[in-house]
Amino acid sequence: MKNFISILGSNSDYSTNRLLLQFIQKHFKDQANIEIFEIKNLPAFNKPEDRKAPHEVQELADKIREADGVIISSPEYNHSVPAALKSTLEWLSYTNQALIDKPVMLTGASYGKLGSSRAQSHLRQMLDAPELKARIMPSSEFLIGYSLQAFDDNGNLTDQRKIEALERIFNDFVHFVDITNQLVNANESHQKQAPSYSWEAK
Amino acid sequence: MKLVGIVGSNAEFSYNRLLLNFIAKNFKKLIDVEVLDIKDVPMFNQSDDQTNSEVIQNLNKKIVEADGVIIATPEYNHSIPSALQSVLEWLSFKIHPLDGKPVMIVGASYDVQGSSRSQLHLRQVLDAPGVNAVVMPGNEFLLGEVYDAFDENENLKDAQTAQFLETCIKKFIRFINVVNVLQSPEGMKDLSDAEDLYATGAIDTTVEGIDMSADDWLEQAAEATQAVEGNTYVKLNRGLLTVNQLNYFLNSMPAELTYADSNNQFLYYNHHMEKEDMLAGRRPEQVGSPLAECHPERVFSSVSWVIQQLRSGKQDVVRTQVPTHGPDKFVVHSYQAVRDDNGNYLGINEYVQDIQPVIDWYLEQTGQQLTGGDVDAVSGATSKVDTVSGATAKA
Incomplete structure (x- = not known):
């Protein structure tokens, strides 16, 4: 049984990405305990001099550290990741760097046809930055387009093919978490090197 | 020509603010630049519409009235800061002041990259239909290792860099004029x-x-x-x-x-x-x-x-x-x-x-x-x- 933390990439009161994470939580409950973390109460990142994480951010960081893996579900705003999710990642990279070497799986839902494809590609690039250095699962794109119509009244995905695709990716992720953690433990130098990184490093 | 310079960072101290101030000061014979800060703009939340707040309306007004916009962005995690992203989300939610507006991107960063990746992201964001800015192609101005780029008078130390920046600014002036003709139905349509x-x-x-x-x-x-x-x-x-x-x-x-x-x-x-x-x-x-x-x-x-x-x-x-x-x-x-x-x-x-x-x-x-x-x-x-x-x- 794995312990995962999932981050909802939207701060909106209504979000189909929340529905998606809730579906994942329910659908895979025999394989993993999945907590859904809401970012809407996090303060906006403002690069404080003292580099101290606000307690909400520290709480998230602790949960990430304790989890075997992280699932991030992002909507797409302006071809990119919402500012609220960006801010969350900035806090993590600037303060405690909790995502370093953490296995991450991405999902996304959008109202339109493209299903957050551009946001996910930006998110991958961001998570790959040396300050974040997450271990993102490759070749695992999962997109839900027309997300307002994608769920039934019980919050279940209605498209059986989407459910099967999600199951394949989720199973991959369970293995990916094990493999990645082996790899990371084999080379702990990453951990030592990364915390010294900062945007101010001269 | 009236331009607005948007500081892409909400940090207390920002080299990108210095860069915009330098542009405003150094090229004042060519352009009139008002540098605007974004640090008071709240985090975008579609469930809590603050479009009508003073700070967002002020940005909106200044951008609408300007002939063009220069955005100076740092690079956080290979992308633009959330603070800038948030501003662009507000400015594409209920109001769209950047629609059709000529925009030039510049950026400064501590590393050698000089905001290269964030500039590319910014281009894509500005190209989204809700924003729909007209971003000047080419003329990429990247200022890397910025902690060493300015002298004590906050001028760019390297003459070649300043010269290149001037070239970019002049191209932007031309670009604005071209965009105005292109954009405005006035350019093509019979307005008789x-x-x-x-x-x-x-x-x-x-x-x-x-x-x-x-x-x-x-x-x-x-x-x-x-x-x-x-x-x-x-x-x-x-x-x-x-x-x-x-x-x-x-x-x-x-x-x-x-x-x-x-x-x-x-x-x-x-x-x-x-x-x-x-x-x-x-x-x-x-x-x-x-x-x-x-x-x-x-x-x-x-x-x-x-x-x-x-x-x-x-x-x-x-x-x-x-x-x-x-x-x-x-x-x-x-x-x-x-x-x-x-x-x-x-x-x-x-x-x-x-x-x-x-x-x-x-x-x-x-x-x-x-x-x-x-x-x-x-x-x-x-x-x-x-x-x-x-x-x-x-x-």
Whole structure:
């Protein structure tokens, strides 16, 4: 049984990405305990001099550290990741760097046809930055387009093919978490090197 | 040219703010840049619409009024900061001030990358349909290792870097002019009907009941209004002149002056030369005519465009150079909006000047010379003329 933390990439009161994470939580409950973390109460990142994480951010960081893996579900705003999710990642990279070497799986839902494809590609690039250095699962794109119509009244995905695709990716992720953690433990130098990184490093 | 510079960081200290301040200071002869901070903009949340907050409305207003926008972005996690992202989300949610706006991207970062990846992300964000800015291609200005880039006076240390930045800025000025033509339906569409060039309406000052096209409109209108002339005194703000003095005074102006009112009626020019001797010929019997009768029909669209620029307040003055006077003259037509104390549009003051003698005098007095080779040195001025001349030179 794995312990995962999932981050909802939207701060909106209504979000189909929340529905998606809730579906994942329910659908895979025999394989993993999945907590859904809401970012809407996090303060906006403002690069404080003292580099101290606000307690909400520290709480998230602790949960990430304790989890075997992280699932991030992002909507797409302006071809990119919402500012609220960006801010969350900035806090993590600037303060405690909790995502370093953490296995991450991405999902996304959008109202339109493209299903957050551009946001996910930006998110991958961001998570790959040396300050974040997450271990993102490759070749695992999962997109839900027309997300307002994608769920039934019980919050279940209605498209059986989407459910099967999600199951394949989720199973991959369970293995990916094990493999990645082996790899990371084999080379702990990453951990030592990364915390010294900062945007101010001269 | 009025530009807005947006600092892409909300940090207390930001090298990108320094960079924008440097641009504002160093290129103030080329552009007028107002640097705007985003640190008071709240985090975007679609469930908590704050579009009408003062800080967002202020940004909106400044951007709408600007000819172009320069965004200076740092790079956080290979992307643009959430603070900038949040601003762009607000400015694409209920309001869209960047729609069609020319935008130039610059960026500074501590590492060698100089914000390379975040600039690419920013381009993609600005290209999203809700934002729909027109981003200048190429001319990528990346300032890496920025902690070492400025001297104690906050000027760029490296002359080549500053020179390249100047090149980029000049290209942006040209880009803005091109985009304006491209963007505005005015550039392509027939705008003839946008203005009542036949002056069929009437304003408070219109003298009604007289044929505007009549050769003796002035005489008829003067009689109808019992207009004063000759040695009668007129009280002005601030002064007292006779009508004769006023005429001679206006005739002595170093420009050909023309007044057309907001009803598009040609009311006055400082007549003291024959048509053939003028830079822009006028005939005494034209006074009183609607603007439609003072221009060939093929330029009606351009004339309307100029009036619309002034009437709408988009521009206070539209200038164009008319190159048909030979190499010894540099003749500029300036269409200046006449407004009352409350800013209401009253009409156009078109003044036509040959500014070559002024330039020659300046060079003589200062002992300077024009350098012929550097085309870019005058690109700001020439490109503006180029793009507007299509619309107005014929007018």
